[in-house]
Every structure is written in structure tokens, then in C-alpha cells.
Amino acid sequence: MIELTVAATARAIATGQHSAAEVVDAHLARIAKCDPAVGAYLAIDEAGARAAAEIIDRMRDARAPLPKLAGVPISLKDVIVTKGLATTAGSKMLAGWIPPYDATVVEKLRAAGAIVLGKVNCDEFAMGSSTERSAFRPTKNPWDPTRVPGGSSGGSSAAVAARLGAASLGTDTGGSIRQPAAFCGVVGLKPTYGRVSRYGVVAFASSLDQVGPLARTVEDAALIFEAIAGFDPRDATSLDEKVPPCPFGDVKGLRVGLPHEYFDGAGNVDPEVRAGVDRAIAALRDRGAEIVDITLPHTHLALAAYYIVAPAEASSNLARYDGIRFGHREPANDLLELYRKSRGAGFGPEVKRRIMLGTYALRSGYYDAYYKKAQQVRTLIKRDFDKAFHFCDVVLTPTTPTAAYRFGAKASPLDMYLGDVFTLSCNLAGLPGISVPCGLTSERLPIGAQLLGKPLDEPTLLRAAAAIEEVCPIGSPP
Amino acid sequence: MTRAELEQLALLARLHLEPAELDQIASELGIVLAHFSELAAVDTTDVPAMTHAVPLDLRLRPDVALPSLSVDDALRAAPARAGDEFVVPAIIPGND
Numbered sequence: 001m002i003e004l005t006v007a008a009t010a011r012a013i014a015t016g017q018h019s020a021a022e023v024v025d026a027h028l029a030r031i032a033k034c035d036p037a038v039g040a041y042l043a044i045d046e047a048g049a050r051a052a053a054e055i056i057d058r059m060r061d062a063r064a065p066l067p068k069l070a071g072v073p074i075s076l077k078d079v080i081v082t083k084g085l086a087t088t089a090g091s092k093m094l095a096g097w098i099p100p101y102d103a104t105v106v107e108k109l110r111a112a113g114a115i116v117l118g119k120v121n122c123d124e125f126a127m128g129s130s131t132e133r134s135a136f137r138p139t140k141n142p143w144d145p146t147r148v149p150g151g152s153s154g155g156s157s158a159a160v161a162a163r164l165g166a167a168s169l170g171t172d173t174g175g176s177i178r179q180p181a182a183f184c185g186v187v188g189l190k191p192t193y194g195r196v197s198r199y200g201v202v203a204f205a206s207s208l209d210q211v212g213p214l215a216r217t218v219e220d221a222a223l224i225f226e227a228i229a230g231f232d233p234r235d236a237t238s239l240d241e242k243v244p245p246c247p248f249g250d251v252k253g254l255r256v257g258l259p260h261e262y263f264d265g266a267g268n269v270d271p272e273v274r275a276g277v278d279r280a281i282a283a284l285r286d287r288g289a290e291i292v293d294i295t296l297p298h299t300h301l302a303l304a305a306y307y308i309v310a311p312a313e314a315s316s317n318l319a320r321y322d323g324i325r326f327g328h329r330e331p332a333n334d335l336l337e338l339y340r341k342s343r344g345a346g347f348g349p350e351v352k353r354r355i356m357l358g359t360y361a362l363r364s365g366y367y368d369a370y371y372k373k374a375q376q377v378r379t380l381i382k383r384d385f386d387k388a389f390h391f392c393d394v395v396l397t398p399t400t401p402t403a404a405y406r407f408g409a410k411a412s413p414l415d416m417y418l419g420d421v422f423t424l425s426c427n428l429a430g431l432p433g434i435s436v437p438c439g440l441t442s443e444r445l446p447i448g449a450q451l452l453g454k455p456l457d458e459p460t461l462l463r464a465a466a467a468i469e470e471v472c473p474i475g476s477p478p
Numbered sequence: 479m480t481r482a483e484l485e486q487l488a489l490l491a492r493l494h495l496e497p498a499e500l501d502q503i504a505s506e507l508g509i510v511l512a513h514f515s516e517l518a519a520v521d522t523t524d525v526p527a528m529t530h531a532v533p534l535d536l537r538l539r540p541d542v543a544l545p546s547l548s549v550d551d552a553l554r555a556a557p558a559r560a561g562d563e564f565v566v567p568a569i570i571p572g573n574d
Contacts, residue, residue, distance in 0.1 A: 098555065100547055100552070101547065101551075193532055194531070194532045207530045207531065233539050236537055237532060300516075301516065304513070304514035304516055304517045308514065319492070323557060324564055324566055325556060326555035326556065326557070327557070329557035329558070333568075334567050334569070335567055335568070336492075338567050340489075340493060340494035343491075344494030349499070352495065352499065353507070355491050356484075356487055356488065356491055356503055360507065363487070363490060370517075372527050373520070375529060376522035376526070376528070377522065379527065379528040380522070382528060412509070414506075414510055417510070431531075
């Protein structure tokens with residue numbers, strides 16, 4: 001049962017092949033047996049999962065119509081708020097916090113019949129690319145436990161790859177769904193900005209954050225996406241646009257753009273990653289897609305723009321953690337001391353670094369030189385894509401310059417940031433993006449191909465990704 | 479960045495940082511900001527700043543009361559509470 005995809009699980013339960021209780025029990029047993037070695041879960045909701053399964057099984061026994069994801073066991077990145085279930089954002093600041101409400105995406109998944117198994121690890125407040133910045137522990141890559149699973153949604157990618165749930169929700173601010181998906185050999189979809197509600201999602205950088213699925217197949221990612229997408233009046237940036245169904249079909253005539261900046265530029269793509277992406281290109285070409293060369297000339301500025309905009313927004317968003325209403329509090333004699341001591345003790349080094357960087361960029365006299373400048377460069381990057389999409393329907397790139405690296409390999413912050421070079425532009429421009437496995441290295445590490453699409457055109461992305469998936473199966477972790 | 483500037487920045491950010499943390503952040507911020515200095519050379523004359531990826535109009539919800547958190551739910555995670563209120567240290571020093 002643990003090998004069943006989202007689609008197959010829903011079918012098996014709807015047809016009576018398995019009960020939801022059996023599916024949940026199988027996954028909880030798998031988590032108990034295997035997660036100590038992986039370290040994906042921060043909280044497991046056994047009672048809640050069993051209770052939800054019982055409701056699904058009763059509905060089925062009563063021949064009531066079952067919702068689309070009835071009985072599908074999933075995990076949630078621990079920045080997604082869950083009523084009655086601890087949500088830490090991977091931070092000591094929120095250790096022990098039990099939220100009083102569900103995020104909109106959780107409400108939607110529960111309404112679709114999905115069963116929440118628990119909360120999975122991430123870099124603290126989603127700031128990181130390896131889960132090494134989690135305040136609790138790093139998560140291990142199921143393909144090689146000496147290597148990182150990526151991040152910040154590394155608990156999600158590891159859980160899906162290790163069969164500790166059929167799918168997971170992550171968040172993506174600069175690549176935090178796509179990069180871990182690539183490192184763990186699963187599919188990760190970052191929807192168009194505004195497509196999925198951010199209500200109840202611990203905010204990192206509000207103009208960039210987006211929730212999306214990690215799953216083992218493109219079809220599964222589409223099913224979860226359809227369940228969570230749509231307008232939410234509780235999120236002021238939620239788009240009031242219809243979510244089209246994501247039918248799969250051939251890619252004949254689809255124009256696939258290859259930006260030379262991603263292949264010949266400063267990314268230093270590992271030759272084995274390049275070979276994997278070449279297989280993805282060949283897969284699309286063989287199925288009738290037209291491969292075109294394009295240019296995204298401001299790509300080299302994305303890293304700098306992102307690491308100004310995101311920390312600036314983070315420094316503002318994280319001001320709410322002041323030790324007053326919830327979260328960690330240190331003893332203090334006055335209010336200012338309480339703020340400073342509580343935040344100093346509650347936040348980890350990467351979060352403090354980014355708050356300091358963001359405060360620097362936003363302070364009086366520096367705003368125009370850093371924050372405003374970065375936002376203007378963001379416009380240039382968006383314009384690059386607008387022009388490119390006159391010549392192509394999707395853009396294809398490597399998701400990451402290398403496959404998963406070993407723990408401790410990116411010790412300096414700048415080294416870690418440089419690993420995000422291929423995923424940042426998508427968030428700055430607000431586009432949808434997906435990472436799909438396209439092969440293994442000689443060390444049997446997954447390689448991801450990234451597809452970027454026009455705003456709101458997730459169906460085309462999913463169609464192209466399915467074509468790559470079809471010819472690049474990578475199997476399961478050992 | 480001087481030590482005094484860094485300490486001022488930590489005060490603005492409402493962060494207590496130990497001396498060792500200040501040293502480390504000073505070095506790391508220096509490297510990161512130097513790497514990002516390429517932005518300064520980009521000609522952005524007449525380029526508007528992009529605050530969001532989607533147009534943000536001033537959206538209003540219907541003026542209808544909806545269910546909300548109870549006072550107990552809102553206060554349940556409070557580090558210190560007295561009745562229906564959060565407890566904080568003296569805002570004006572010496573005025574406990």
C-alpha cells in the first residue's frame with residue numbers, strides 16, 4: 001500500500017480494494033519503522049489520521065459519494081498551520097505552539113478527503129536549502145543518507161521519496177519545493193503566485209511565497225494542485241481565476257525554450273546533471289515538441305535581487321515573533337529587553353542573518369540602493385520572461401547545478417545561496433515551475449529538470465513534465 | 479560595516495546578539511553584500527519597482543461577520559496571561 005500513488009490510493013479505496021484504515025495503518029507502520037533513519041517527521045498525528053480514515057470508511061460503507069482524494073495519506077511542511085497539531089516552522093521560536101486554526105490548504109485537502117499523517121521538517125522559517133538549518137535536526141536523503149534532501153521543504157521530499165506518505169505539501173519562496181524534489185527524485189510543483197492561498201502559512205517573503213505539492217508522479221502533483229488551488233478571500237494576493245483541469249496529452253508542437261544563460265552561464269552545471277537534462281530535452285523533441293533557443297539576459301542578477309527582496313520581507317514578517325502573544329519568551333526587565341532576548345534565543349543563525357540583511361536593506365538611507373533597486377531588477381527579470389514567452393510555451397532548465405550534496409558541504413551562506421541560482425527567477429517573476437526527475441547520476445543520485453511556464457498555465461507545465469517522466473523513470477531509493 | 483553600525487542594526491531588528499554572533503554576521507554580511515554589489519551597476523532608469531508578481535488592487539471583503547477565534551483560543555499560546563489579557567513587562571522602565 002505504501003507504494004501506491006495518490007491516484008492509485010484513491011482508486012483502491014473507492015473500489016473497496018483497501019480501506020482507508022488499512023492505508024493509514026500501513027503508512028504509520030512504515031513511518032515508525034523507517035522515519036528514525038530519515039528524520040522527516042516532526043509530529044505524527046496518529047489519532048487524527050485514524051479518526052479521518054474511519055470517517056472515510058464509514059462513508060464508503062454507506063455508499064456515500066467519496067471526495068476525490070478520499071483516504072490519501074499526506075504530510076505537510078511544518079510551516080503550514082494545523083489546528084490542534086504542533087506547528088514549529090522548524091524553529092525553537094515556535095516549539096510547542098499548537099495553532100487554533102487550519103490553513104486554507106489544509107481545509108481544502110481535508111475537504112477533498114486527504115488524511116494528514118503529520119508535519120515534516122524544514123529549514124527554520126523555510127530559510128535554507130538543505131534542512132541543515134532546521135532547529136531540530138537535519139533530514140536525510142533517502143537515496144543516500146550522507147546527503148541532504150534539499151530544502152527548505154526537505155522533510156516533504158524525503159517523506160515522499162521514502163514512502164512515508166503518498167504526497168506532501170511544501171512551500172516555495174526561491175525554489176524550496178523544486179530543489180528538494182530534484183534532490184530526492186520526486187515531482188515538485190510551485191504554482192503561479194496567487195494561485196494557492198497563503199492563509200495559515202507561516203510567512204517568509206510574502207511577495208514570493210507559494211504553496212505546492214511534492215509527489216511521486218506528475219499526475220499526483222496535478223491532483224493535489226487541483227485540490228488546493230483557487231480563490232481565497234482570506235488571502236489578499238489570492239487570484240480570482242478559475243483553476244482549469246490538468247488533462248494530460250501529447251506535446252506535439254509545444255515550443256520548449258532553452259535559455260543559454262542557464263546552460264552556459266554562471267551556474268556551473270555538473271556534466272551529469274547536464275546529461276540528465278539533455279535526456280529530458282530529447283524526450284520532448286522525440287514527442288514532437290519544438291526546441292528553441294531563448295535568452296533571459298538578466299538571469300545573473302536574480303540571486304542578488306532575491307537575496308535582497310526575500311530577507312527584507314522576512315525581516316518585516318518575522319517582527320511578529322516578539323515573545324508576547326505566542327512563541328518563545330525569555331525573562332526580561334522591560335519590553336525592549338524582552339523583544340531582543342526572546343528573538344535572540346528563539347531564532348537560529350540563518351534566520352538572524354537574514355533578518356539583519358533585510359533590516360540593512362530597508363533602513364533609512366539604504367532603501368533605494370538595495371530594496372528598490374532589487375525590485376526594479378525584478379521587473380527586468382519579469383520582462384525577460386514576458387519576451388521569451390513570445391517564442392516558447394515553456395522554459396526548460398536544470399533544477400539545480402548539482403545533484404544532492406553531502407551534509408556540511410555548503411558551510412558558508414553564500415555557497416548555499418549560489419545553489420539556488422536556477423530556481424529564484426521563477427519566484428521573482430511569479431511564474432509556475434515544476435521539477436521532474438530526468439535520470440540518475442553515476443552515484444545513483446536523482447537529477448531534476450525544471451520547467452517554467454506562463455502565469456496560470458500549470459496545465460501546460462504538467463503536460464510537458466509528464467512527457468519527461470514517461471521516458472526518464474528513476475525507480476525508488478534503495 | 480563598523481561594530482557600532484552592526485549593533486545599531488541589531489537594535490533596529492530587535493535582536494540580542496552575542497559578541498561572537500556579531501563578529502560572524504559582520505564577516506558574512508560583508509561577503510554577501512559585496513557579491514550583490516553588481517546590482518548597483520544595472521541601469522534601472524524608468525524601470526518601475528515590482529512589489530508583487532500579480533496586480534494588487536485594494537480588495538475588500540463583504541462586510542459580513544464571520545466566525546473568528548474565541549478569546550481563549552487566541553490567548554491559549556500566550557507565554558504569560560492574566561484573564562483575557564496578555565501579560566508583558568513594564569513598557570515604561572521603573573513603572574511595574
